[in-house]
Amino acid sequence: MSLYFVDSMTWTITVLGWFIVFVALVFLIGVFLTVPKILNLGSKRDVRKKKGSDAGEQENKAVVLTGETNAAIAMALHLYFSEMHDEESNVITIKEVKRRYSPWSSKVYGFNNVNFPR
């Protein structure tokens, strides 16, 4: 059967295909909305074990750190460490440089002695 220039099978693939892509990604969304909650449950339980039953209230008030806050902390740390200097001994020494003899640039070998009587 032809429906608007293309057959019904083409329409079926189009509609169903797009729907399945949506379903797949919505499914992923659902999972990734749930995963942090499950992970938080585990961490909350650990905190309760450590601090006793009072820790529950403190946990509820826990501050959520955003990426911006982390970036600001990282920047502050970076600036702090970049301003620090290496520790130096403050001892200045002058080392005498001893050169071994080398005939490489010796003037003796550069002159022509032909005009001088031997």
Add this chain to the structure above:
Amino acid sequence: MKRLVTLIGIFALLFCLQLVGGGFEALASGTEGGFAEQAIGGLEKLWSFTGFANVHYTNIIMIAVGLFFIFLAIKFDYEPLLLVPIGTGVIIGNIPFLAGNNIGLYESGSVLNYLYFGVEKGVYPPLIFLGIGAMTDFSSLISNPKLMILGAAAQIGIFATFLGASALGFGPEEAGAIGIIGGADGPTAIFLSSKLAPHLMGAIAIAAYSYMALVPVIQPPIMRLIVPKHERLIKMKPPRAVSKTEKVLFPIIGLLLTTFISPSALPLLGMLFFGNLLKESGVTERLADTARNALINIITILLGVTVGASTQADYFLTTDSLKIFGLGAISFMVATAGGLLFARIMNLFLKGDKKINPLIGAAGVSAVPDSARVAQMEGLKNDPTNHLLMHAMAPNVSGVIGSAVAAGILLAFLS
């Protein structure tokens, strides 16, 4: 020293005289066709092998196209990592030659044909996906998973092009392969066309990659047309910090879920999530480093050159290719519009600081990271303090997953 030079000169002169004398003798005797005849015959054979003797105007057109790609890459910085290899490949593939000497890409046994094997059998795309996985940071997507829906919305480009190609008279398999151009994902397009319509692969790959390079040109006018000024100014809440456990779990869960839904896309999705696991696990840094640097660079070179070379004029310059190019342009526009409109619809149901800037909907077109960068640039044009890049990366990477899932679905329906 002078004596030595004189001696060599005398020997050279004697050698030349002997040659000329021998030639004259051969001419005089008239044996074995003669020197001149042999020389002319040899030159004629040499001429028949040259590009000048075999040239056709279509070769010249394609070489000009190749040079144009290289010009775009160098002058305007449009996806140079893709367009320089592809442009050079187009030139290599269109140098005229005498057929039957194992030179051309489509001649079995030729060196280019061996390199093309990776494209023809769909080997290169999963390896590219491995590198992309090892490069991509999914934390923006994990921190705000609902933005993933924009990646799905933009896949309308694939299915709209599939409809359009069917309406233009392409068969179902061909239409499916052409439709994937709308996914704006080069490796996925090559992968699917190698399975569904290998004869159209050159045109599909070139269309996909050229339009990906032209994303900064295609998308902004559509963004300004669909999203009103006041919505372009929306500032989004900064994404929350994502824990390492979530980052490690993401590729494992993503791999299991998506491949169970669409097993046909297993080579692409499997390698994408595997690459990401290498990156996020923190214990395979060497492997992740190879995947995101050396490996992906090698494959990009081979893929670019061979895809470019596959545009041999006699195979490429057909009316079908022109139709594919037209459909490709429309598919990119439809995909962009789909993402933007869906973002605006989402805003109807979101309140307060949870509203999203609809510009990031355009990033659902999975040209990573170009479309996200375009969203960022457009956002900055309207408000220089509004940085959308991190938010736009979420629909961008979900678009990659979405287009791979869509490719798997089309493969399952049509193969």
